[in-house]
Amino acid sequence: MRTTRLALATGVVPLAALAGAWTLHAAWSARLPDVVAVHWDPDGPDRSATLTALTGTTLGIGATLTVAALVAVLVATRRGSAVPRSGVGFAAWLAALPAGVLAGSMSAALDTASWRDAGPAWAAIAWALGLSLAAGAVATLVAPPAEPADVPAERHDLPSAGLRTGERAVWIGGGTNYPMAFGGLVVVLGYAILQVSLPDLGAMPLVLAALVVVLAMAATCRVRVRVDATGVALSLGLFRFPHRTLTFDEITSANTERMDMSSAGGYGLRRGPGYTAFKVRAGETLSITLTSGQVVKATVDDAEHAAGLVNDLLAARERA
């Protein structure tokens, strides 16, 4: 049932929008010129395309986006990943947007002899956004709500670091993705080899691309966590940004879990329904449940001790 609703929202809803645009095309064909306006500047229409080409292009792009979104959603569901309703709604909106563009261009060209006589741009934009946003809204409603988070474990089932009354403790640790950390250097080295072997190569685009790759890898290759009496501080990357500090007032408990490569949809700072993940690798993960119901995760080594200390410090606060 859940998969059926996802398939309806991601596949059928955008296809219905595309079919609607095609139906409008068929109904208005006698009132439309062969060439229609596709772009407007402040003075009026400034670019055109044949109606046949525009119809084929927009419906083709829309159908391709629909199939891609449908496959992505079904694969994610099969792997057990959560698919947020907002994500389904966005995918449906994006896939229906070409249908809206076609409908907008056609509505502006209704009963005109030439594309230069097309109606105002705002009407075409209203059609494009109206049709696509309606599809996105319907898809959001049709998509099933995110599954509730797992029931938190009882306090006595949670890890403990064995902190005794009166003791103070700090846990400082992290997780590093070494292939990612050194991957940036490999990219730079590859760029240097290309420059030497291909003197005519345009330098700037590759320099920028290499810089972006290096910065992206540096930003996501390491996660660092500190647990002490003030709370839990998490940061990502060599620049320690983004970072987040959790006080014990907002923490319910901590536990460990294992994340696989596709968990949370990838690496880096990931947000999803009910969780925020500081993820740089698969495997051992510290999982902190907040009073809001949200779960903050961090892929750190020795997560058992970190979770244990969080629980012990929470218990000490309750005793005090």
Place this chain on the structure above:
Amino acid sequence: MLIRIDPASTAPLFEQVAASVRRALAAGELSSGQQLPPAREVATSLDINVHTVLRAYGVLRDEGLIDLRRRRGAVVIGAADTRARLNTLAGELADEARRVGVDLDELTEIVKEKFT
């Protein structure tokens, strides 16, 4: 790495910090080349003086477990895990000798005998 201290304990704070690091090394939680947390950060979190942490790191350096480098801070050196385990066992041996009333000379003789 978990570092814990008990301010009410008779053991000096620097020794308690050093003991936490030794335990982590013996348990294999720290590997060769890995950095220890900055002394200032540990001191702030435990609400103790930074010199206490630096003294603990100094003791660990003297025991051959870590290296103190100007730019990289305290770094675990090779075979530190086995040295740390040996150090922990030696500490337990000394505690047990004191408990049963064996003095240092007698304990040294016992160790020499076992070693040969």
